[in-house]
Amino acid sequence: xxxxxxxxxxxxxxxxxxxxxxxxxxxxxxxxxxxxxxxxxxxxxxxxxxxxxxxxxxxxxxxxxxxxxxxxxxxxxxxxxxxxxxxxxxxxxxxxxxxxxxxxxxxxxxxxxxxxxxxxxxxxxxxxxxxxxxxxxxxxxxxxxxxxxxxxxxxxxxxxxxxxxxxxxxxxxxxxxxxxxxx
Amino acid sequence: xxxxxxxxxxxxxxxxxxxxxxxxxxxxxxxxxxxxxxxxxxxxxxxxxxxxxxxxxxxxxxxxxxxxxxxxxxxxxxxxxxxxxxxxxxxxxxxxxxxxxxxxxxxxxxxxxxxxxxxxxxxxxxxxxxxxxxx
Numbered sequence: 001x002x003x004x005x006x007x008x009x010x011x012x013x014x015x016x017x018x019x020x021x022x023x024x025x026x027x028x029x030x031x032x033x034x035x036x037x038x039x040x041x042x043x044x045x046x047x048x049x050x051x052x053x054x055x056x057x058x059x060x061x062x063x064x065x066x067x068x069x070x071x072x073x074x075x076x077x078x079x080x081x082x083x084x085x086x087x088x089x090x091x092x093x094x095x096x097x098x099x100x101x102x103x104x105x106x107x108x109x110x111x112x113x114x115x116x117x118x119x120x121x122x123x124x125x126x127x128x129x130x131x132x133x134x135x136x137x138x139x140x141x142x143x144x145x146x147x148x149x150x151x152x153x154x155x156x157x158x159x160x161x162x163x164x165x166x167x168x169x170x171x172x173x174x175x176x177x178x179x180x181x182x183x
Numbered sequence: 184x185x186x187x188x189x190x191x192x193x194x195x196x197x198x199x200x201x202x203x204x205x206x207x208x209x210x211x212x213x214x215x216x217x218x219x220x221x222x223x224x225x226x227x228x229x230x231x232x233x234x235x236x237x238x239x240x241x242x243x244x245x246x247x248x249x250x251x252x253x254x255x256x257x258x259x260x261x262x263x264x265x266x267x268x269x270x271x272x273x274x275x276x277x278x279x280x281x282x283x284x285x286x287x288x289x290x291x292x293x294x295x296x297x298x299x300x301x302x303x304x305x306x307x308x309x310x311x312x313x314x315x316x317x318x
Contacts, residue, residue: 018216018219018220022212025211025215025216026212029211030205030206033205034203034204043205050211054215055219055222059222108203108204109203112199112202113196113199114196114200114203117196133200134200134203161192161193168192
């Protein structure tokens with residue numbers, strides 16, 4: 001769906017067209033679901049939260065302003081719905097074998113760099129990293145969704161990347177030595 | 184896992200994110216539509232206006248009924264003091280008063296008679312004409 005198509009659907013939905021809004025729902029449902037499950041909700045809870053977010057967005061559609069991307073606005077609502085169901089908790093220092101993620105997601109995260117990120121990073125840092133690299137939001141958009149400042153987002157992403165680089169460097173000592181010899 | 188070089192971390196994050204796929208239930212969109220329609224029914228101006236009319240239609244008569252009950256109850260109690268009943272009460276009082284006066288008078292007469300008799304006896308004892316004492 002192009003930006004123009006989306007804008008047209010939003011205008012029609014704001015005029016009261018449920019059919020137009022259904023197309024928006026179909027476009028975002030999988031992405032929203034994935035975001036909420038990566039945030040730690042089980043699939044059933046994530047589906048319920050996604051539905052609540054989309055219904056809430058419909059009810060408040062008159063308040064949406066096109067200066068922001070619709071996805072940013074929608075994800076902000078979805079995050080608040082997720083918080084109501086499961087607030088983010090601080091990870092323990094020890095590695096926890098139980099990721100807390102839905103089992104179907106855990107299976108997909110095998111041999112996936114995001115499984116390492118989920119284990120190594122604080123939940124808020126992981127969420128910022130996912131929104132930026134997984135969902136494609138800019139730093140400013142991540143800040144708006146997470147109700148943080150852009151400075152916080154930039155610092156958090158930097159620290160998250162540094163942390164992961166350190167983890168992978170420790171896991172791949174041969175690779176690191178080879179790179180040093182090249183440089 | 185394939186080796187992750189520190190300098191390709193960002194690229195790896197994006198690529199691995201694309202591998203994570205989640206599909207919503209086939210009825211997801213329909214459920215959202217159902218909830219939207221249900222929400223619209225609740226906020227329907229026509230239905231809310233009808234509810235307001237019903238509310239006023241029930242509330243006003245109920246309020247009037249309460250007011251009438253409150254005001255009529257004292258009136259009903261005050262029926263005991265209607266003019267007819269008041270007159271009856273007064274009549275009863277008159278009768279009772281007369282009765283009490285008659286009884287008092289009878290008592291007085293009997294007491295007076297006793298005193299007269301006693302004086303008569305006393306006079307006789309003292310050699311006087313008791314009848315003169317009584318007079």
